[in-house]
Amino acid sequence: MKSLGSIRRDFAPWNDPNAKPYIQFDKVTKKFGEFTAVNNLSLTIFEREFFALLGASGCGKSTLLRMLAGFEEPTAGRILLDGQDLRGIPPYKRPVNMMFQSYALFPHMTVEKNIAFGLKQEGMPAPDIAKRVAEMLKLVKLEQFAKRKPHQLSGGQRQRVALARSVAKRPKVLLLDEPLGALDKKLREETQFELMDLQQELGLTFVVVTHDQEEAMTMADRIAIMDKGEVMQVATPAEIYEAPTSRFVAHFVGNVNMFEGKVAERGAETTRITGATGAQIVVDNGGNAAAGSDIVFAIRPEKIKVSSKKPADAVNALEGEVYDVAYLGDMTVYHIKLDDGQIVRASALNASRVTEDPLTWNDRAWVSFRPDAGVVLTR
């Protein structure tokens, strides 16, 4: 898998077998009464990594974060930070800080005092506190708001105060619980990049919890997709999108077409799949699917080409009828109803102003894709 053009191309400790893990969840289980929030979960996070826990609400991602912060203790298993077992260490003695979803700014204190609170707790001398607070205010560009109280700030400013307060102590790890959840869309996009810059600048390890896949894809070095207290896949954003390992992950991130089927023939280089309704698909990489096993072939809409005639060189081509067309400006989304009844979603980038092959409702159409365009999923 080629990495996307990121400035952090070379940062990949997870591929280095000698890299020392920084945060380790070791078979962690957390139960609230009868409800299991986190189930026998193991996870490794590296130093200076921007790590995202992504999942729907109730998947256990926040519980994981709260266990790291010390507000909850695991029912079973261990959490290690830099080799140290965190069990029994109260939140106020852990070298991690958290930015809360509600920001949790102290309403009776000014911005300055809010940021200084943590530094005062560790007994830092007053001149040093003043210096650090000034530094933090500069970092989040709130110098002229130092004397304001939280209710005198806008939502975006409050978010930055919360951020400054949580990084002021230079924690080993910064935990962010839905850090952008309360901001409007435009501000959220700006702030995503600010957070990434900040993480680079401070060289901290960030663990962020979010339900917004776009947010996780934009910011994180690696993403853990969670469901029902378990980790479904941990990978870079590109891998999550291009090489999901399960139906859940493929469905959870982005749009996807799924073909139910069986492995008809398992070759050394190509695998042939017979769809449940008869479609024949040839793929390069069959994963670990054995011949004869039930599988799902998953392919993203933008990797499918739509044309009115059967492309001559296509390995995989299926015939159908245009069921729906949605023109979105930058791209057009087609829903093609195949002759076997399955509806395939395909999107085409409108690279030129005039399409040579305009398809419309009820036209006969072919969908085609390369053998390496999709993935075979066994679970």
Next chain:
Amino acid sequence: MNATWSRFNVTSIVLGFAFLYLPIVLLIVFSFNESKLVTVWGGFSTKWYVSLFHNQGLMDATWVTARVGVISATVATVLGTLAALTLTRYTRFRGRVLFSGMVFAPLVMPEVITGLSLLLLFVAVGLDRGFLTVTLAHITLTMCFVAVVVQSRLVSFDRSLEEAAMDLGAPPVRTFFQITLPVILPAIISGWMLAFTLSLDDLVIASFTSGPGATTLPMKIYSQVRLGVTPEINAACTILIAVVAIGVIIASIANKRREVQRQLDEQAAQRG
């Protein structure tokens, strides 16, 4: 606003306010009466206010009432706040329902019963009735009111504030004094003022539990009235009303100002 001032509306307002305030107005007017007779107007005078300050019995009673009020309100506020904290923070413990029932029972308990049972208790344990017993009785009476006021604030208290403080390195006790207490302080002050007011105007329980040398102002006024109302009592009551009214007015003005300021701040913040 186009309220119609129909005859019916005007009449009901006049009657309603007259019902509520006529007795008080009469009391205030007659406190400035020259005549010694309470019901006959004999010209304007402030002499009863002067003689009030020379009435040692009334002054002593005022002093006792103030001390009982301050001490009992303060102790009741501490205990009531602790009870409220327990009830909101520990939602599951053995006997919680019983505990909460017992905390709030005095709210609905007839004062006569509270007073009588306290009297019996003090007699049983051999506690001489006086300043201490009235104060204890008032703590019992007012604690539950404080608990109610503080609890209603704690229910809406954002626990993540405390978590944030602990996350930033403050141990639980320091978190309580630096974060929780300042945030719920307005409710605690309201609770204290409510407790003080209740202690100030309590007659029934004080009559049961007080002894010689610890006569409170309501008891003194009541006993003097039984000997015949003097304009001096009117004057004392007028001062009491004035003190309470000024307190309420100051509190509501301060509240209103804070509210207006807050709204202005928020508008300014939204504009950036």
